[in-house]
Amino acid sequence: MSSLLYSIGRWAYRSRKLVLSLWIVLLVALGGGALAFNQGTDNSFSIPGTESQQALDTLSRTFPQVSGTSAQVVVVAPHGSTVRAADITAPVADAVKSLGEIHGVAAVTSPYNERVKNTVSSDGSAAVITVQLTGQQSTVTAATKDAVKAAGADLQSALPAGSQVAVGGQVFSQTLPSISATELIGVGVALVVLILTFGSFIAAGMPLLTALLGVLLSVALIFIATLFGPISSTTPLLALMLGLAVGIDYSLFIISRHQSQLKAGVDPEESTARAVATAGSAVLFAGITVIIALLGLSVANIPFLTTMGIAASVAVAIAVLISLTLTPALVGFAGKRITPGYRATRRRERAAARAAAAGELTESIESDAAPAATSGPSLAHAAKAEIPPGFFRGWVRSVTRYPIVTIVAVIVALGIAAIPAAQLRLALPDAGSHPAGDPARVTYDLVSEHFGPGYNGPLIVTGSIVSSHDPVGLMTKIGDEIAAMPGVAAVPVATPNATADTGIIQVIPTTAPDSPATAQLVADIRAKHQHFLDTYHVDLAVTGATAVQIDVSDRLGGALLPFGILVVGLSLVLLTMVFRSIAVPIKAALGYLLSVGAAFGAVAAVFGWGWFGSALNVAKEGPVISFMPIILMGVLFGLAMDYEVFLVSRIREDYVHGGDARRAVQSGFVGSAKVVTAAAIIMISVFAAFVPEGDSSIKPIALGLAVGVFVDAFIVRMTLVPAVLQLLGDKAWWMPRWLDRILPSFDVEGDGLQKEIELAQWPEPGSTALAAAEGLRLARRDKPVYSDVSFRIDDGDILVVGGGHHSGKSALLLTIAGRMASDSGKLKVAGFALPTRRSAVRSHVAVARLALSTTPVDEVRRAMQGDPQILAIDDIDRVDDPADRRRLRYELSDAFSRARLEGRPFALVVSAADLDAVDDALPTDADAGTISLDRASTDLSGAHGAGHRHAADRIPQKVNA
The missing domain is CATH 1.20.1640.10 (Multidrug efflux transporter AcrB transmembrane domain)
Structure with missing residues (x-):
């Protein structure tokens, strides 16, 4: 991974204009799409499959008048009067009529309707007009809401002085979140921290720029996604908050590493590539963990939460991509100017040059040059003074x-x-959480004050009564029984629908919608389900906005x-x-x-x-x-x-x-x-x-x-x-060796890349060796499998690894082929350092294992189909049929010949327990050398096999394990 990121960082640095242009084009495209396709967000929370949601869906078909959302108009009489006074009842009646004429209103319940109980407070000081709307909270149009508000304003003007009218209810209980100037304080603090950290305004601005771009892209994608389904209004704000935070941090990590490398004298392009490879690896790992955790929100099986997790994870993914591509492009534009004190250094250099041209250069300039290169502007000194290394060392x-x-x-x-x-309590937000003075909050508080907190969150108990011969009497009996339950303040309505196939009972709890006691009341009513079924033959369910919210909270708590x-x-x-x-x-x-x-x-x-x-x-x-x-x-x-x-x-x-x-x-x-x-x-x-x-x-x-x-x-x-x-x-x-072997390695610090850089000019500058090793060692359970192995393989060479069946010859061959990793030593195959680039080596080295193959020649042919640079044949001495050995020699000779004709490199590595049995299976026109891993052997012999040219200058001979 670090090697791939190294290449990405170098490419982004060199192609910085293209990278910047692509991100800008993407921003314009997605921004235009957001403006064109945005369907708006909503704050409706539901969970398909819960009792409350299933009952609500049924009511939308059988009793639509009560299945939708609702609004409340609260009327409070002047001090000393009641809402039954003539100067109040007449305007209220007019308001009920005008409300009923609004498009999108399904029904309006007058507080003076004798069939509905508890719509006038016990002391007569307040009354509630209930406005039932068609559709759910997210589908009610702004025009309908505005018309309801206007009717409330008209009623206020028609009432006597001292009266109060408040419009609220469920439809107004949710507000769309917005961004205020306060959020910019966080960005301002981030800028100050970045300036103190980097000592450079240019470097400090880059993380903010990349984070802002990521946030704009993420939010644009979210608004485009509203075309395909509902998205909570909290979702873009969460993506904004996360994208801004991680976007700044991820770019900070990369730029910080780049800046420290520049101070050490690394070339800007090389430093950028290394910074993306090292700090970028950690950024990628960190981003992946955040993304996986956010996607893990889907375990709750709640659609709106899954959507939030996906949207937030997309914001983090974009932040990672921008950090790994746009950040190196931006530092490419900045060059060395990103280094603290760059301008001061440049001024000193120009002054020195002018002095030299005038013949006034003295030895003191050289002594001043070193501190000048590292001295920075006052901000850099401020950063050091603010949190110096000595502070962290002392800590x-x-x-x-x-x-x-x-x-x-x-x-x-x-x-x-x-x-x-x-004691952390969980619930979904309602109007009671709005700021004081908000109209919906005023209505909520007035209802609580004059009627009781439960009137802000009534429950609906519903069921099919199609088999009943007395639907009205049945609903009255069930309503009376529920009214007697603890925690029930009132049952204002208990009635069948017009077709007498569905009944509803409106239950007013004694406690607020977000109270644990209300959740307990819902559980108590549901616990009597079998009782109602046995006694009244009615399959009852509890629903309503409050029950839906309770079910959502329970599902979230359970997750x-x-x-x-x-x-x-x-x-x-x-x-x-x-x-x-x-x-x-x-x-x-x-x-x-x-x-x-x-x-x-x-x-x-x-x-x-x-x-x-x-x-x-x-x-x-x-x-x-x-x-x-x-x-x-x-x-x-x-x-x-x-x-x-x-x-x-x-x-x-x-x-x-x-x-x-x-x-x-x-x-x-x-x-x-x-x-x-x-x-x-x-x-x-x-x-x-x-x-x-x-x-x-x-x-x-x-x-x-x-x-x-x-x-x-x-x-x-x-x-x-x-x-x-x-x-x-x-x-x-400490870690068990067996666990170390089976777990993949995630090189977040770029150790492998560092090794690859160190081996770039090894075994010598401009080397054409297909493979080279020095001091290789592999041990299992603290016992050596092979050790101190060194060799070099050039184009056209053959390396024979010999040894007994338990000598480690197969392990060495598989290590060369990138299928196993050695514990120590240097190894480079096909130009790639191992074990860092094992995946790349595997694409250039083919392996044929003949011990278990019944058709060894066909196995070798299959291995050579991709024209590998190196062919590794394990247990070649297992080919004991003379005809097969001749065919194998022919295939291998042909492979060498084709490689030479096509101008591509090719070498052969084979292992054998019996070195004498490989002669007539190998080509005779290739340079060959032997490594023997036989522990019983102590001599260092030359190249093995008659007819093979000695390659001792390239391949060290027999090496003891």
Whole structure:
């Protein structure tokens, strides 16, 4: 992967104009598509297949007058009067009539209708006009809503002074989220952090530019997708928040690596390619983890949540693609100007040149040149002064001095922080969560004040009564029984439909729609399902907007555990692949759980307990949106893996190179802490900016992510992790060899690429060798399979690997062919360094294993069909039929001849237990040499076999295992 990214980075640098043009064209195309095809978003939440949704779908066919959404017009009489006064009843009657004439209104219930109970408050001070609308909340047109509001305004003007009219209800309970100027504060903080980190305005602007482009593309795609199905209005805002945060961070990682390499004197083009290969590998890994976690939201099997996960994952994927392509293109435009102090350096150089031209150059210029090259503008010095390396060195020393104390302190502190999470309540948003003064919130509060909180979320109990001979009496009996249940405030309506085949009972709870007691009442009514079936022969179901929301919340709550298992299990597998360790992934997963617990605790304390509620502009204490936990867990998982990879991979790199595990903790921490700190501050700033003025649905998610990132980056990764690694020492990097063999490797730090760069001019500059090795070693269960193997194979050569059946000859042949990986040593095949480029080598080296083949010549022919550069034949001495041996020699001779005629390289590597049995199976006109892995042998013989030209200058001879 790092080699592929290296090539992408170099190509993007060289083709920067093309890359920039392609992204701009894509933005214009998608932006135009969004404007042309946008169908608008909605806030309707439903789950197909739940009891409430199935009943609602049935009502839309059998009793449409009650299946749609509704509005409420609340009338409050002047102080000292009642709503039954003549100067109020007449205007209300007129309003009922005008409301009924509005297009999209199915029915209007007058508060003075004697067949409907509880529409006038017990003290007569308030009345409610119920307006039943056709269709669901998402399908009611703006014109219908405006007409209802206008009728309410007309009623207000017709009532006596001191009266109050408020228009609200379910249809007005959802608001479309919008972006405010407060969100720009997060971008401003990010810009300051980037300037301090890079010491360059040019470098600081690049992450913002790439992140903004990614966000625009993501949001455009979301609006285009509304053409194919409903999308929650929270979805584009979530994509905006995530895309902005990860887009800035991912570009930051790459530019930071590029800038440090430029300071070390690396050529800008080479530095760009290396930065994309190394930091870009970590970006790709981090992006993949976030994407997988977001796609994992589909485990809840809730359509709107799945859509949100897909949309957010697309935003992250776009951020990754832009970081890996547009970022290297932009640094290509900037050249060396991205280096801190570049302009000051250039001024010094020009001054030196002028002085030299005037003959005034002195030796002091040379002494000034070195510090001039590294000195930067005041911002660079400010960055160093703000968070110097010495700060991080002191920090890591302090947290690792007594690692057990640090570990216990962190766990206890985060455990305490997670305590409020036990009281975290979940529900879907309604008008009660709107800001005070919002018309829908005013209506909600008036209904609660004069009628009781349950009137804001009535339940509907419905069932088929087609077999009943007394539908009205039946519904009355069932209504009376339900009215007597605990938690029921009233049953205003219990009636059959016009065709007497479906009955409905409107149930008013004593508690608010988002109260746990209301959810319990729904459960209690459903628990009596069999009783109603046995007693009245009616199959009843509980539905209505409140029941639908309760079912959605229950499904989301039930999905938390499987989703958590998925996320934690995924983190264990991915981190084991990256760090080749058992302890590090377990520590990372447990640290992630601590971060999640603290984030949930903060959300519960603010939105449930009211801590800092005024400062954070929390409109109402109570439950938070139901999908907050699962969204937060998914996103925070990916971000936590970001910090884990960037911090621990540097520690592991220093450990591998230095061998001292505890010293590597400090050196690796100091080397990576600055970029992790900058990335975390940017993330926190972007998320926190969505809290004060954010949408009520997004506020708890943003707060949870801001707190979660702070805890994970600064407390878990930069405090707990060094302490744990210090305590474990070398044990932190232990991994069973069998597990190491079966797990694929994800080279996020580009170690393989570094090895490939080191071997670029090996075995000598401009080498044409098809394969070369030096000091190869492979061991299994700490016993050598082969060791200290060196050779070189040129075009036209044959290498014979000899040895007994347990000597490792087949393992060596498969290593050369890229099918196995050696433990140490240098190996380069077809121009590719191994084991880094094993997949590329496999496409240039064919393998024919003859031990189990009944038609060995046909097996070799099949292997040669792709015209490989190297053909590896295992157990060639198993071909014991003389005729087959002659045919095999002919095929191999023909392969060499065709390769020469076509001007392409070709070489042969064979293994045999009996070296004397290979002579008449191999061509006689090729240079050949022998490596013997026979442990019983101690001599170093020359090229094996009569008739083979000696190739001792290229192929070292017999090598002992």
